[in-house]
Amino acid sequence: MEVSSGNEKYLEGAITIQPASSAVKGFTEYFLGLRPETGDGRRQKRNPWFPEYWTKMFQCQPEDFPITSPFHMNINKPCNGTESILRSEFELNTQTQYVADAVFVFAHALHQMYKVKCWPQGVTSGPCEGFLPIDGEELLLYMKNVSFKGLNGNQVAFEEDGDAPPNYKILNFRKTNSGAYGYVEVGSYNLNKLHLNADLIRFPRSSSATSPEIPTAEVADSAHNVMGKQTEYVGEKNERIESDTDIPVSICSPECPVGQVKIIQNLVCCWMCQPCQVREYLFNETTCLECPPQHKPSSDKSRCDKITIEFVSFSSIHAIITIVFATIGILLTIFIIVIYIKYSEAPAVKASARELCFILLSGVLLAYIIPFLLLLKPNLVVCAAQKFSIGIAFSLMYSALLVKTNRIARIFDSSNVKAARPMFISPSSQVVITGCLNMVEVIIVIMWFLISFPKSVVNEPSLFRLQLICENFNHFSYVLGIAYPLALLAVCTYYAIITRKIPEAFNESKYIGLTVYTTCVVWVSFFPIYFMSSDNLDIRTITLSVTCMVSASVVLACLFAPKLYMVLCKKETTLQKNNGGKLRFKTKLEAVETRNQTNCTPVAPSKSPTPIPQSCCCNCTTGQCSSDNSKLNQSAV
Incomplete structure (x- = not known):
């Protein structure tokens, strides 16, 4: 049974080689006429395998040929002499030619050896002195030198190494025209020359066949090197598009996809494919290396590309909107400062502690400048300015508000009504107290500088995304800068609550209360947004900028807008000339x-x-x- 039996669909398209051979002329008729007990029976007695073949073929025991094979000892039926091998049941193995040629090789070698040893002694038949016993190694030398024509006319000889000259048929296992599977001869290899008819080769149909074509008649006259041998192709050009002439791929392992490395197995032609890690690039077919810092692998993993470092740009839409509002706030704050200077003697200005108002306005102005500092490209100076200004701006604002509310609370303390004037309510005293409160913030900022010196760093909020930021901008340390101002705001809120019921004519505390209540709402909204946007530099920057601007705007709208209205619009004052003409x-x-x-x-x-x-x-x-x-x-x- 052939190996292909039952495996045809797996072997279809296979290219095989077979020693070139053909049926020996007349051998079929000779073999079909053989009988164990007829004809020249003596010849069959010299061939002990033929009776065994006959016994197996017909399941009977030939006469005068006892069976000695253990495989046929149970067959006792005698043959009746009518058995014969039918031609339809007989298929001659073409390799019979080589069996016969091998016998002739021994015969020619023995004959040549006999001629060399016996003929000089005058012996032309029968053994001579020195011929027997035959030395096998000596006989091998004579066998290598034989040369004769075989039964089919082919030349039988051996090369120097003792191998027979290569003479092979090239076969293609495929469906024949009848639809049955079989071998079709498509070429030969003889005398170290390859002959191949490409048009006869067929492979299983496959929609994915994209392999190159076999060279055809256009290169028939060209000599190519195949394993050091001369090669010749014959055939005609044909189209190979998803047809059975497409050449399939025959490899152990396919090439790895882009970005994957080969893990070599026991054989160099067999491997497994494994992707490089996310930060690695393909150094060679078998090695992945990690990219340097601030680099990422290219899309095909063939190199490392430098990552563009991001920072908030003035050209972004968020930055432009922030800059516009901050500029408006700065101009408005400067306008109020000018009005306060021009009408510094107005009762509304004097009664609201104008010195504290100037401190408060300076904090508001600095709060409007902070967005510009946050939008600058981070460096040592910018980071230091951010770190200092955020705490100082709100410290100036909330310390002034605290001193104002404390002053009102002490003046109208119903539980301590005295004829004596309360202490430290003069403008100079208020300024000194405010300065002392701000010195606490200055000390905190200096200590903060010493613990964590300002510097710019490259942050990686997500994979292959780099941001240039100030170091403290990436974590909770900014809370240190505003913790003290927020504590001042909390105390100020307390005073605003306890002074909410003072007489109608002394209602500045109501405006201060509205200011601090609104500011508390702003800061309560700020912290969740700020700390939840750690991976988005734009949102975090804009959030802090908007919080600073809104806090400053609340002070202007709730505290200074009513005073501007009284000074500029409502004529509640009378003018008179003093002695100096003023x-x-x-x-x-x-x-x-x-x-x-x-x-x-x-x-x-x-x-x-x-x-x-x-x-x-x-x-x-x-x-x-x-x-x-x-x-x-x-x-x-």
Whole structure:
């Protein structure tokens, strides 16, 4: 049984080689006429295998040929002499030619050896002296030198190494025209020359066949080197598009896809494919190496490319919007400062502690400048400026608000109503207190600088994405800079709550309360957004910038807008010339007090839940008002 039997679909298209041979002329008729007991029976007795073949073929025991094979000992039926081999059941093996030629090789070698040893002795038949026993190695030398024509006319000879000259048929196992599988001769290899008819080769149909064509008649005259032998192709050109003439790939392992490395197995032609790691590139077919810092592998993993380092640019839409609003805030703050300087003697300005207002406005101005610092390309100077300005800006704002609310609370403390003027409510005292509160923030910032010196670093929030940022911008350390100002804001909120019910005429605390309440809401909203956007530099930067601007805008809108309205729009003041020829503002309260002095009519007590201190009322018995009225005037709005 052939190996291909039952495996045809797997072997279809196989190219095989076979020693070139053909049927020996007349051998079939000779073999079909053989019988164990007829003809020249003596010849069959010299061939012990033929009776065994006959026994196996017909399951009977030939006469006078006892079976000695253990495989046929159970066959006792005698042959009746009518058995014969039918031609339809007989198929001659073409390799019979080589069996016969091999016998002739021995015969020619023995004959030549006999001629050399016996003929000189005058012996032409039968053994001579020195011929027997035959030396096998000596006989091998004679066998290598034989040369004769075989049964089929082919030349039989041996090469120097003892091998027979290569003479092979090239076969293609495929479906024949009848639809059955079989071998079709498509070429030969003889006398070290290859002859191949490409048009006869067929492979299984495959839609993925994309292999190159076998050279055809166009190169028939060209000599090619195949294993050092001359090669010749014959045939005609044919189209090979998804047909059975496409050449299949015959390899152990396919080439690895792009970005994968070969893991060599036991054989150099067999491997497994394994992708390089995400940060590695393909150094060669079998090695992956990691890319240097700030580099990433290319799309085909063949090299490492430098990663572009990002930083917030002034050209982005978020930055442009932030810059526009910050610029408007700076201009508006400068406008308010100019108004406060021009109308510094206005009662609304004087009564609101103008010195603290200037400190507060400086903090607001710095808060509007912070977005510009956040949008600059990070370096040592920029990072230091960011680190310093964020804490100082809000410290200036909230310390001034705290001192203002504390001053109002102490003046209108109903549980401590005295005729004496409260301590440290003068403008200079307020400025000193505010300065001391800000010095605490300065000390905190200096210590922060010493612990973590400002510098720019390259951050990698996600794979192959690099951002140039200030080191402290990437974690919670910015909270250190604003922790103290937020503590001031908390205390300020407390004072705003306890002073919310002061008399109607002294309602600056209501505006301060509105300011701090709104500011608290802004900061409560800031922290979740800021810390949840750690992987997005633009959002984090814009969030901090917007928080600074909104906090500053709340102060301008809730605290300074009403005062600008009173100074510029509402004419609640009277003007009079003083002795120096200068204009002097006189509040309505002072006008009323003047009338009280003239008419000696007591000032009606306030109906507010928080009583006005008695020291602020006129003393009609003496016709003069108490000197503590200045405290009232400075607190009036």
